[in-house]
Amino acid sequence: MVAAPTSSQSAGPPVGGSSRSFGRFRNVHQEFLQESGKPLVAIEDISFDLAEGTLVSLLGPSGCGKTSFLKIVAGLAEATYGIVEIRGQQVTRPQPDFGFVFQQANLMPWRNVLDNVLFPMEILRRKDAAAKRRALELLALVGLSGFENARPSQLSGGMQQRAALCRALVHEPKLLLMDEPFGALDELTRMEMHDLLLQIRKVTNATTLFVTHSISEAVYLSDVIVAFSKRPARIADYIEVDLPYPRTPALRYDAAFTGLEHRAGIALGITR
Amino acid sequence: MKPRSRIHTIEAIVYPIVGIVAVLGLWQAYVTVFAVNPIVLPGPIAIAKASVKHFDTLLEQTWPTLAESIYGFALAVLIGVPLAVCVANSRILNLTFYPILIATQSIPKVAVAPIILVWFGVGMESKLVIAFLVAFFPIVVDTATGLRATPPGLLELARSVSASPSQTFWKVQFPAAMPFIISGAKVAVTLAVIGAVIGEFVGSNEGLGNLLLAANSQLDGPLAWAALVWLSILGIGLFFLVVVAERVLMPWGHH
Ligand SMILES: Nc1ncnc2c1ncn2[C@@H]1O[C@H](COP(=O)(O)OP(=O)(O)OP(=O)(O)O)[C@@H](O)[C@H]1O
Numbered sequence: 001m002v003a004a005p006t007s008s009q010s011a012g013p014p015v016g017g018s019s020r021s022f023g024r025f026r027n028v029h030q031e032f033l034q035e036s037g038k039p040l041v042a043i044e045d046i047s048f049d050l051a052e053g054t055l056v057s058l059l060g061p062s063g064c065g066k067t068s069f070l071k072i073v074a075g076l077a078e079a080t081y082g083i084v085e086i087r088g089q090q091v092t093r094p095q096p097d098f099g100f101v102f103q104q105a106n107l108m109p110w111r112n113v114l115d116n117v118l119f120p121m122e123i124l125r126r127k128d129a130a131a132k133r134r135a136l137e138l139l140a141l142v143g144l145s146g147f148e149n150a151r152p153s154q155l156s157g158g159m160q161q162r163a164a165l166c167r168a169l170v171h172e173p174k175l176l177l178m179d180e181p182f183g184a185l186d187e188l189t190r191m192e193m194h195d196l197l198l199q200i201r202k203v204t205n206a207t208t209l210f211v212t213h214s215i216s217e218a219v220y221l222s223d224v225i226v227a228f229s230k231r232p233a234r235i236a237d238y239i240e241v242d243l244p245y246p247r248t249p250a251l252r253y254d255a256a257f258t259g260l261e262h263r264a265g266i267a268l269g270i271t272r
Numbered sequence: 273m274k275p276r277s278r279i280h281t282i283e284a285i286v287y288p289i290v291g292i293v294a295v296l297g298l299w300q301a302y303v304t305v306f307a308v309n310p311i312v313l314p315g316p317i318a319i320a321k322a323s324v325k326h327f328d329t330l331l332e333q334t335w336p337t338l339a340e341s342i343y344g345f346a347l348a349v350l351i352g353v354p355l356a357v358c359v360a361n362s363r364i365l366n367l368t369f370y371p372i373l374i375a376t377q378s379i380p381k382v383a384v385a386p387i388i389l390v391w392f393g394v395g396m397e398s399k400l401v402i403a404f405l406v407a408f409f410p411i412v413v414d415t416a417t418g419l420r421a422t423p424p425g426l427l428e429l430a431r432s433v434s435a436s437p438s439q440t441f442w443k444v445q446f447p448a449a450m451p452f453i454i455s456g457a458k459v460a461v462t463l464a465v466i467g468a469v470i471g472e473f474v475g476s477n478e479g480l481g482n483l484l485l486a487a488n489s490q491l492d493g494p495l496a497w498a499a500l501v502w503l504s505i506l507g508i509g510l511f512f513l514v515v516v517a518e519r520v521l522m523p524w525g526h527h
Pocket residue numbers: 032033034040042060061062063064065066067068069213231
C-alpha cells in the first residue's frame with residue numbers, strides 16, 4: 001500500500017511516449033550569470049513528462065530552482081538548454097491559453113475585483129458579456145460573490161489569492177502554472193484553498209504544474225510529485241500519488257497519505 | 273467604527289480651526305497692544321477690512337494670476353508627462369535628456385525671469401512661461417520615477433498573458449504611476465503660483481503680485497497683506513483642485 005522508498009537510482013520518472021502526454025521536459029538546464037561573473041547553475045538536469053489533465057507538483061527546498069523551472073515552462077524565461085515542449089511545441093514565449101498564479105496575488109489596486117479577474121480577457125480582446133459571466137461564475141465558485149466591486153485592499157490575503165486564482169482561470173487555460181500560490185496564507189486558509197483547488201480542477205480539468213515546498217500540500221493535491229534536490233535542481237524522486245478522489249481532509253490522516261509524505265521527506269533529505 | 277470615524281472627522285475640522293484662531297488672536301493682540309505701525313505689520317482685522325474695501329480690485333487682479341498659474345501648470349503637465357514617459361521607457365533618451373533636465377533645474381528661476389520678460393514681453397505669456405518652468409520639473413521627475421517603480425509582479429503578470437507593450441503601458445505602468453504623478457502635480461501647482469508671482473514682480477501691469485508691489489510702494493500695508501492672503505487662498509484653491517482630480521482619477525488611493 002505504502003510505496004517503499006526507492007533508491008535514487010530507480011527514482012527517475014517514467015520517461016517515454018504517453019499517449020496523453022501534454023508536456024515534455026528533457027534535460028532542462030538553466031544557468032544565471034552572477035554579479036561576480038561566475039555562472040550559477042539553478043537547474044541542472046530535469047526530465048519528466050506531464051500527462052494531460054493531471055496536477056503535477058514540483059516539490060523542493062527553498063531556492064532550489066522551482067520558480068525558475070516554472071517560468072521556463074510558462075515562457076517567461078529561457079532554459080540555457082534542454083527541451084521544453086507543450087503539446088509538441090517548444091515553448092519560447094507565454095501562450096494565450098496558459099494561466100499563471102503567482103506567489104503574491106498581484107492584484108491591481110486601481111481595479112475592482114471583477115476587473116482584476118477580467119484582465120487577461122481584456123488583454124486577449126475577449127472581454128465580452130460571456131467573459132463577464134464566466135468571471136462572475138468563478139468568483140462565486142471561490143466564494144467571492146458580493147465582492148465583485150470591492151477593491152483588492154479591502155480583501156484579506158486569502159480572498160486576494162482566490163481572486164488571483166479566478167484571474168488565472170478566466171480565459172479557460174489549458175495549462176495552469178501555480179507558484180506557491182498558498183505559501184503566504186495561514187494553515188487553515190491554506191487547507192480551505194486545497195479543497196477549493198480540488199473542486200475547481202473537477203470543473204476546469206486544466207493540466208496543472210504546482211510549485212510548493214509543503215510536503216503535505218503536494219501529497220494532498222497531486223497526481224504526481226516531482227521532488228527536486230537542493231540547487232542545482234535535479235529530480236530526487238518521482239512519486240505517483242495514487243490516492244483516490246474525491247480527496248477530503250480525513251485523507252490527511254490515512255496511512256497511505258503519511259506513507260507518501262514519508263517518501264517525499266526522504267527525497268528532500270529531511271528524514272530517512 | 274462609524275461613530276469613531278465621525279469623531280475623527282470632527283477632530284480633523286475642529287483642531288485646525290482652533291490653531292488658526294489662536295494664531296490670529298495672538299497676532300491681533302500683539303498689534304493692538306504694541307500699537308504696531310500698519311505699514312510694518314497690519315493686524316488680521318485691518319487686513320480683513322482692506323480685503324472688503326478693495327474687494328473688486330482684488331478679485332479683478334486675481335483672474336490674471338489664476339490664469340497664468342493654471343496655464344503654466346497645464347502646460348507643465350501636457351509637456352512634462354509625455355517627456356517623462358519617453359525618458360522612463362528609453363535608456364538612450366534618459367541618458368540624453370536627464371542631465372540637461374537636472375542642469376536646467378539648477379538655474380534659479382528668479383534669475384531667468386528678466387530674460388523671459390525680454391523674450392515674451394510684459395503680458396501674460398512671460399508669466400505663463402515662468403510658471404511652466406518651475407512647475408515642469410516636479411512633474412517630469414515624479415512621473416518618470418513612478419513609471420519606473422511599477423511593481424515587478426504586475427509587469428510579470430502582464431507578460432504572462434502576452435500583453436503588448438502598449439497594453440502593458442496603458443493598463444499597468446501608467447495607472448501604477450498615477451500616485452506619483454498626482455504628488456508631482458501637487459507640488460507643481462503650488463510652484464506655478466509662485467512662478468506667476470515672480471513674473472509679475474519682475475514686470476507686469478496686472479495680477480495679485482503686481483497689486484502687492486504697488487500697495488507696498490504706496491505704503492498701504494493692509495492692502496499688500498490682503499493681496500498676500502488672496503494669493504495664499506489662490507494657491508490653496510488650486511491645490512484642492514488637484515486633490516479633487518486625485519479623488520476622481522484614483523478613487524482607490526484614499527482608504
Ligand atoms: N534572474 C536571476 N539571476 C540570477 N540568479 C537567479 C535569477 N533567478 C533565480 N536565480 C537564482 O536561482 C536559484 C533558484 O531560484 P528560484 O527562485 O527558482 O528558487 P525557488 O525554488 O523558487 O525558491 P523559493 O522556494 O524560495 O521560491 C536561486 O539561488 C536564485 O538566487
